[in-house]
Amino acid sequence: MTWKQEKLLEQVQVVNELGDSVVISGGLAWHIMSPDHIEAKIHHDHSDIDLFAKPERSQEVISRLKEMGFKRYWTRFATPDFYRYGKTAQRDEKRVKILIDLFIGTVPFTIINGYQIVEISYLLSLYESTHSSKNCTAVRNAQELLKKGISPIGRYELVGEKHPKR
DSSP states (O other): OBOOHHHHHHHHHHHHHHGGGOEEEHHHHHHHHSOSOOOBTTTOOOSSEEEEEOGGGHHHHHHHHHHTTOEEEOOTTOBTTEEEEEEEEEETTEEEEEEEEEEESOOOEEEETTEEEEOHHHHHHHTTTTOOOTTSHHHHHHHHHHHTTOOOTTOGGGGTOOOOOO
């Protein structure tokens, strides 16, 4: 089973519009770190976009989300450092629901493919407290690669594949 391509494309567009005011976490971070692939549901979780905004830029991000048509959604997990936003968007004649889990906080990050991505070891630590889906292919295989001293960035193991023969 795969994620809907139009949903993934819409998520990437939202992140592109927010630019360097956010750091990407969760399933979208793993997707960006991976080599080109078809997005199967076991590899990365794209039910929402997990983003971090530095405290000094959080109001800018929230204002920008509102300008983009996002509404704040109630969740029992809401705190002064966590908000959920959502909207329904049209993409390729299809309606897709876009949810954003916005965390307010400063996190270590690295630039991968032009995006600010939560630094890998810190990202993995979030699966013990903040993110769910700790059994996804990318999380499990990234942990194994790091144990061997291998950076998971760009590795086919993040999508459950061996490197294609050349």
